[in-house]
Amino acid sequence: MLNTPATMLTEIELFSKAIRQQPKQKSTRRYHEFICENIVGVIENTFPLFSGTQSADDLNQLANEFIYYHSATEPEFHQIATEFVQFIQNKVELMPRLLKLIEYEWVTFNAEIAMIRTNETHSSWEEISAQPNAFTLSCNAVMQLIEVPFLVEEDAVNFLSKDEDSVVYGVYRTKENIVVSQKLRDIDVAIIQLISQTPKITLAKAEQHIHTHLAEFNFMYWVHSFTQNQLITIQFLGDKHD
Known part of the structure; x- marks a missing residue:
């Protein structure tokens, strides 16, 4: 297996850093906006009750802060939801009842995607x-x-x-x-x-x-x-x- 050239790694790191920082350059800004829109989509679909308590600007702000401050290592849809909860718990000053709402919705989402088979009772x-x-x-x-x-x-x-x-x-x-x-x-x-x-x-x-x-x-x-x-x-x- 070939090693990734050091110059490529440096370029990727700089590009990723630029995307996190809400860039002014048009081409990089498009990537940032695309990622931000996807994060907002995850929040709205995974935490609909919480999203209903927030304005569109508030959700965009949370998504931007998540991108800037939180280094997600496994960016699958469900993993982003989990790491967003961790980000909220550790980085964001949120009313305790809203934090509980996010945690509740994460529990319901986790129940939906859990790869566990439920047992059945066959006896009368x-x-x-x-x-x-x-x-x-x-x-x-x-x-x-x-x-x-x-x-x-x-x-x-x-x-x-x-x-x-x-x-x-x-x-x-x-x-x-x-x-x-x-x-x-x-x-x-x-x-x-x-x-x-x-x-x-x-x-x-x-x-x-x-x-x-x-x-x-x-x-x-x-x-x-x-x-x-x-x-x-x-x-x-x-x-x-x-």
């Missing part, structure tokens, strides 16, 4: 409820919990009135490749954390644990509901886990 609920010791519980393979200071309703975001107010969403992808963002109660979060922190816990053991703390809670109804919406998966003990 009658079989599962009749043999709770024979089935294990696990969370959806791409599920992430995120605490945020706002409510998401369809394509709108409503920020909560008090700084200390927050809600938790479980973000995951179904076997139909639909990304779901489900608002959770405290009890939902507690059970999901129990399942996440106890690999291969059986349905019977989980029910026993919950009844120790909440005797009146209908755990089996909860499991049935959360397997129906695919946030929780059930697997027969004899099946192989991926």
